[in-house]
Amino acid sequence: MSGETIVVLGTPKTLEASGASCANNALVQANDATYGIVADGSGYPDASFVLGVTFGTAPTEGATVALYARPLDIDGTADAEVPEATRPTVFIGTFTVNNVTTLQIIPLDGKIAQDVPDLAEYYIYNNGTGQTISAGWTLKVTPRTYKAAP
């Protein structure tokens, strides 16, 4: 059958291959790479994110690590402000953690981030897990869109 909607995935990109430790209530940038939907995502508007984390001491079950984006080059080469508590732009989604000390590979809650910023750097926020994310965490993004089946 043709014409039905199918999912198209782009080439995954690693935004952070080995991140610095992230204490409870702290914010750390995935600073290996930015993600641009045109340069990296073939123009696909949506994306799926996967976080790989390890906690030295088991975190609170069901607590979350939030994902924030800082849009770049939004006015010429001017960038948006860095996320702040009173202005946590741009919130992308959350990763729900398990209360274990082994490596956890966690997809973004809800699976898909829709209409991600055109170009952004990304940050993880240890949102009350109670424990420190060990150094070495990873963040990867896969571009995603829909099209009609041929």
Add this chain to the structure above:
Amino acid sequence: MTPAQRAALESLVVRALTDAEVIAIDPLLALDNRNDVAIAAVLSAGRARLQSKFIGIGTIIATLGEDGGNFLDQLETMGAANRNIHWAMANIEQGRLDVGEPATRQHIALLKSALPGYATGLDALLALGEAPDPISFNAVSDALNIAEGRMTL
């Protein structure tokens, strides 16, 4: 523990840290595995806040046990000369003595000197007017993140 970390924690608990607390907290401050839940537990040990708790004859007897009745008799005797005790007895009979109220607690503490044999029981009555006052681990995290120069929202 760096001076900045120590200052942050002492600012949180509004007092100097004890040597025992520093020894307990030091291993929990590893850069790559800071355990704020455990640090909060160390800082919370013994912390209490006052809470309103009205007691009467029944609570005194239940708390002091076999000595309860004799203690009340002693208060009644003392009340003949000490008008504060006399009127406190009125509150006790009505079940309206608030052991969480600071002035009442001071008078109860004075009774420990006047009636040393009931000191343990009086401490138990004072404890009824206290509730745990733990430090939240998020407050510990916020204080230490700033002290360590970590990025925060």
